[in-house]
Amino acid sequence: MKTVNIMIVGVGGQGSLLASKLLGRLLVDEGYDVKVSEVHGMSQRGGSVVTYVRFGEKVYSPLVTAGEADYIISFEKLEAARWAECLKADGRMIVNTQEIDPMPVIIGSAEYPSGILEELKAKGVNVDAIDALSIALKAGSAKSVNIVLMARLAKYFDIPYEKWIAAIENTVAPKFAEMNKKAFELGFNA
Amino acid sequence: MKRLMIGNEAVAQGLYEGGIGLVSSYPGTPSTEITEFLAKRDDLHSEWAPNEKVALEVAFGASLAGVRSACAMKHVGLNVAADPLFTMSYTGVNAGLVICVADDPAMHSSQNEQDSRHYAIAAKVPMLEPADSAEARDFAKAAFELSEKFDTPVLLRMCTRVAHSQSIVETGVREHTEKKEYIKNGAKYIMMPGNAKKRHPVVEARTEALAVYAETCPFNRIERGGDEIGIITSGTAYQYVKEVFGESVSVLKIGMPNPLPEKLIAGFAASVKKLYVIEELDPVIENFCRSIGLDPVGKETFSPIGEYSQQSIAEAFGMEPKPTVKADSAAPARPPMMCPGCPHRGIYYTLAKNKITVLGDIGCYTLGAQPPLNAVDSTLCMGASVSGIHGFLLGSGEEQSKKTVAVIGDSTFIHSGVTGLINVAYNGSNSTVIILDNSITGMTGHQQNPTTGYNIKGDPAGKVDLESLCRAVGINRVRVVDPYDLKQCEQALKEELAAEEPSVIISRRPCVLLKYVKTAPPLKVDTEKCRSCKRCMGLGCPAISMKNGKARIDATLCVGCEVCEQLCAFGAIGREG
Numbered sequence: 001m002k003t004v005n006i007m008i009v010g011v012g013g014q015g016s017l018l019a020s021k022l023l024g025r026l027l028v029d030e031g032y033d034v035k036v037s038e039v040h041g042m043s044q045r046g047g048s049v050v051t052y053v054r055f056g057e058k059v060y061s062p063l064v065t066a067g068e069a070d071y072i073i074s075f076e077k078l079e080a081a082r083w084a085e086c087l088k089a090d091g092r093m094i095v096n097t098q099e100i101d102p103m104p105v106i107i108g109s110a111e112y113p114s115g116i117l118e119e120l121k122a123k124g125v126n127v128d129a130i131d132a133l134s135i136a137l138k139a140g141s142a143k144s145v146n147i148v149l150m151a152r153l154a155k156y157f158d159i160p161y162e163k164w165i166a167a168i169e170n171t172v173a174p175k176f177a178e179m180n181k182k183a184f185e186l187g188f189n190a
Numbered sequence: 191m192k193r194l195m196i197g198n199e200a201v202a203q204g205l206y207e208g209g210i211g212l213v214s215s216y217p218g219t220p221s222t223e224i225t226e227f228l229a230k231r232d233d234l235h236s237e238w239a240p241n242e243k244v245a246l247e248v249a250f251g252a253s254l255a256g257v258r259s260a261c262a263m264k265h266v267g268l269n270v271a272a273d274p275l276f277t278m279s280y281t282g283v284n285a286g287l288v289i290c291v292a293d294d295p296a297m298h299s300s301q302n303e304q305d306s307r308h309y310a311i312a313a314k315v316p317m318l319e320p321a322d323s324a325e326a327r328d329f330a331k332a333a334f335e336l337s338e339k340f341d342t343p344v345l346l347r348m349c350t351r352v353a354h355s356q357s358i359v360e361t362g363v364r365e366h367t368e369k370k371e372y373i374k375n376g377a378k379y380i381m382m383p384g385n386a387k388k389r390h391p392v393v394e395a396r397t398e399a400l401a402v403y404a405e406t407c408p409f410n411r412i413e414r415g416g417d418e419i420g421i422i423t424s425g426t427a428y429q430y431v432k433e434v435f436g437e438s439v440s441v442l443k444i445g446m447p448n449p450l451p452e453k454l455i456a457g458f459a460a461s462v463k464k465l466y467v468i469e470e471l472d473p474v475i476e477n478f479c480r481s482i483g484l485d486p487v488g489k490e491t492f493s494p495i496g497e498y499s500q501q502s503i504a505e506a507f508g509m510e511p512k513p514t515v516k517a518d519s520a521a522p523a524r525p526p527m528m529c530p531g532c533p534h535r536g537i538y539y540t541l542a543k544n545k546i547t548v549l550g551d552i553g554c555y556t557l558g559a560q561p562p563l564n565a566v567d568s569t570l571c572m573g574a575s576v577s578g579i580h581g582f583l584l585g586s587g588e589e590q591s592k593k594t595v596a597v598i599g600d601s602t603f604i605h606s607g608v609t610g611l612i613n614v615a616y617n618g619s620n621s622t623v624i625i626l627d628n629s630i631t632g633m634t635g636h637q638q639n640p641t642t643g644y645n646i647k648g649d650p651a652g653k654v655d656l657e658s659l660c661r662a663v664g665i666n667r668v669r670v671v672d673p674y675d676l677k678q679c680e681q682a683l684k685e686e687l688a689a690e691e692p693s694v695i696i697s698r699r700p701c702v703l704l705k706y707v708k709t710a711p712p713l714k715v716d717t718e719k720c721r722s723c724k725r726c727m728g729l730g731c732p733a734i735s736m737k738n739g740k741a742r743i744d745a746t747l748c749v750g751c752e753v754c755e756q757l758c759a760f761g762a763i764g765r766e767g
Contacts (some may be wrong), residue, residue, distance in 0.1 A: 009517035011524065024194045024356055034194060035322075035357040039298055045557065045633075046732055047526035061433035062322075062355035062426075065501035066513025078524070081517040091512050102524035106735045107562045123515050142746060158215060 005057030005064040006153075008148050009083045009159035010075025011100050012049045015146035018171065019053040019073070022150060026167040027055045030159060043122050048079060048102075071156070075132075076100050081116045084125065091127055096132040096145060128152065135186045141176075144183035151187030162187070195359045196350040198322035201262070201290055202227035203359065204330025206234070208286070209367030211257035214239045214248035216605065217634035218264030219299035220353040221292035225262050226637075227648045230609035231363075238637055238646045241572070241605040242267035246274045246289065250343075253287040254379065255372035258334050262290040265306050266571065270606070272309065275343065278382050279313045280389040282396075283340035285370045292348040295470045296497040299633070301552065301569065303496070307473035310345050310448035314397050317345040317448040321428045329409060329445065330471075331362075340396055340403075347400040347447065349470065351497065399448040408444025410454055417441060420462030422455065422475055422486065426498070427468050433500040434507070436640040451477045459484050465549070468492050468503065527546060528557045530733040531709060531749035533628050533699035536563040536673035537597075539729055540680050546593055546687075549582060551575040551607070553599040554632040554701075562730045566597075573598070573606030580619040582608070591620040592687050598623065601631035601639040604654060608663070614692050617663030622686045623692050625656060629700040636704065660694040667693035674699060676756045702749055710750025711765060715741045719762035726754040726763065 008016045017038055023038040039049055048122040053173045054062045072093045074080035080095045087093060095117060104110035112124065121127050132148040140149070147168065154164050165181055172180050195203065200223045203211070212235045215225040235252075239245035245261040250258035263271060268291045275289065291309070294300040310317035318333055320326040326348070333344040378386050404410060417435045423431050424444035431441060442458045444450065459479070461467045465486040467476040476488035491506050492498070505511065528535055538558040541548055541718040542565040550566035552557055552573060559566035568578065575596035583591050598607045603625050614621045631637040638644040643653035660668045667689055673680045679697070686693040700707050712733075720740045727734060733747035734754060741762070743754075755763040 012526065028192070028194050028358060034356070034358065036194065038196075038354055040357075041742060045526035045554065046524075048524035058690045059357075060429040062351055062429065063499045065499045067514040068500075078521050081519070082521040082524075085514040085516045087515060088569055089515075099731075100737050102522050102526050103560065103730065103732065104522045104525075106732065107730065108736065109561070113517075113519045113521065114724070115515065119519075120515070121518060123517075187525060 001056055003059055007064050007069045007072045008051040009079045010045040012047050014075045016051050019146040019150050020053055022167050022171045023053050032133045033059045035059045035062040050183045077116055094128045097129050098133045112159055139183035139186050140179040144180055147183040148187035151184040192358055192360050194356040196354055196356050197323045197325045197326040199225035200326035200359045200420050201330045204327035205260050207362050207364050208331040208334040209258050209365045209520045210234055210260055212252040212259040214245040215244045215262045216245050217631055217637040218267045219634055220350045221264045224290050227530040236646050242271040246271040253283045253285045256285050256372050258286045260288040265304050266665045276313045279315050282378050286337035287343045290335040291347045292353050294350050298350050298589050307447050308346050314393050315342050316400050319349055319425045319447050321425050322357045327359050347420050353411035356744045403450050404446050404451040405453050407446050410444050410451055413441045418463050419467045423468045427470050430498050430500045430503045434503045452482055452585045455486050470498055530747045531702035532625055532753040533673045536753050537679050537697045538563045542563045549575040549578045549596045551598040551602050553602050555626050555720045572602050573610055576607045576610030576623055579621045580614050600627040601643045604640050612663045620693055624695045627696050627698040632701050665692055670696045670698050673697045674751055712745040713763050714745055716762045719760050723759050725757050729757045
């Protein structure tokens with residue numbers, strides 16, 4: 001099989017590391033060679049963050065570069081625009097419609113662009129928009145946005161639902177397992 | 191057992207399996223997790239040291255006593271530990287000693303992108319360089335054997351993409367290693383001139399022996415793929431080369447970048463029509479190739495700056511770029527910033543408001559340099575704020591002392607700020623030093639340090655009393671402020687700047703991200719009272735923005751620190767009820 005390339009992009013603090021951990025664990029259990037590349041340190045402090053997940057028979061590079069991503073899961077709308085150039089022509093973008101103002105917007109030196117998703121769609125990008133924050137709040141915590149978005153990704157994969165649930169149980173702290181399973185269920189059926 | 195691990199966990203696993211008995215480190219991205227993973231084990235000693243030099247000397251002591259030991263640090267940490275490193279090359283080791291050093295090409299979280307391979311060459315010690323987590327585990331384990339076999343410390347070079355990428359590792363069991371007997375041997379371990387003169391030839395002979403070993407070292411390997419193109423590569427660059435070319439070119443993968451295998455390289459070069467060297471950062475392998483009469487394509491084609499990727503390698507070979515979609519409007523940058531409720535914000539606001547010149551240091555608080563605060567004038571290296579302010583005032587004249595401060599975090603102060611403060615007191619400087627004491631090593635992800643009262647395991651430990659320490663070195667004016675109290679900050683700043691002697695202000699409040707810190711309910715803006723003066727916007731708090739001409743506080747981000755409330759002249763910010 002060809003290597004499948006996934007990018008998880010968002011804002012530091014949104015929980016993308018847990019999402020990639022979940023995905024990595026699941027894919028290893030499925031028998032794939034897997035590489036996950038993440039960023040620690042300064043950029044985590046509210047900055048733009050990106051995590052790469054690649055799986056297949058044999059994976060070399062831990063990175064995904066321009067025109068290579070089969071899936072981009074954007075935890076925030078503006079980040080979808082920032083990383084769009086990494087998407088393959090027939091790739092798919094899952095976008096949380098939540099907006100988080102970056103500092104240049106907050107202090108008024110830049111504007112939060114409007115019509116991001118419409119523009120991407122007009123350029124032929126497969127955009128799957130979802131209000132993951134509302135769903136996460138329904139599940140019990142804004143922190144489960146990451147699991148809601150993983151559930152959305154799960155719809156495009158052939159991996160059985162139960163295996164995703166098992167991976168959640170193996171990844172999150174036991175006291176948050178129920179809430180996250182609920183978030184997955186709501187995200188999957190949304 | 192097979193599982194995904196980041197490279198740093200794999201290094202910890204390899205060291206563990208290799209029988210490590212002691213690890214001592216100072217945290218530094220991207221090296222920190224090596225020590226954190228080892229600290230989870232109870233059958234070895236782990237600790238945070240005040241700085242990398244102390245860490246390496248602790249490891250040296252343990253090695254001398256007969257216990258396999260290691261330390262981990264970021265690339266610039268090795269600058270601090272360079273002093274013991276260069277002479278440990280002469281003394282050699284008793285039990286194996288491994289120094290893990292993590293470079294940060296592209297400077298994801300660093301102030302420069304120096305290439306640590308130069309240290310291996312300059313200190314004449316062997317270096318191993320893994321390209322993924324499986325190799326990280328294998329090389330770390332083997333490094334102990336190499337260290338003992340050749341009687342030398344061994345450098346294990348990581349870089350960000352290996353340290354923080356997860357790939358599959360097959361784990362093994364921990365080796366049982368007998369503690370080595372310590373035998374007094376002054377000729378080997380006392381490096382005074384008479385002894386050191388006899389040790390230098392030993393070092394040169396060892397380097398020659400290592401160069402012979404490098405020819406058959408299993409970590410240098412050739413993957414044949416035709417006679418046209420041959421690529422010599424190492425570390426993460428190997429992965430990008432394989433991603434682009436697969437099996438279609440011949441590759442010499444270097445796993446031991448010092449010393450390099452002359453015959454292996456020459457033989458490989460002779461077996462292909464065109465030779466390339468693809469290595470991140472400096473032309474170390476390339477220069478070696480030139481020194482033995484080869485003429486590879488190297489840095490004129492592959493940049494010495496930043497990280498590589500499959501894309502950058504493909505572009506350098508003139509391959510067609512992959513089709514992409516690009517959004518028309520450029521997305522506004524999203525730089526990192528101080529968190530809502532960050533205790534550094536109040537003091538930085540006070541400094542910015544009073545237009546103070548600020549010599550900064552290394553840590554989260556470097557983010558005070560970002561707009562809208564723009565409150566930092568310089569950041570060089572760990573500790574440089576406190577030493578630098580003294581020189582700055584000598585250079586710029588007495589008047590400047592009324593409007594200049596140094597700022598430094600608690601952990602950084604212990605690392606190498608205290609020596610600068612001793613200099614301030616000793617040489618009669620009229621400096622004002624602000625210690626930003628957030629009671630943790632913040633930027634690297636919350637490690638304990640000698641000021642927190644807890645050790646690496648989270649158990650109670652000796653605690654440096656910063657006030658007493660500052661007084662003990664000769665600073666008479668030492669005071670503590672709460673950075674959430676703007677009036678207190680301003681008063682302290684004005685008084686200490688006016689004082690005709692050096693002073694220390696300790697701005698004390700724990701990092702808001704610490705689990706034990708209880709945050710308050712969010713604040714709210716009364717839009718009736720808000721006059722749109724934007725004074726609160728000057729804080730650069732991510733929770734505050736202007737919406738429809740009025741200030742607005744994002745309740746999901748606000749932690750209720752009340753700093754903005756103190757700024758509002760119209761009483762528009764407060765809590766409901």
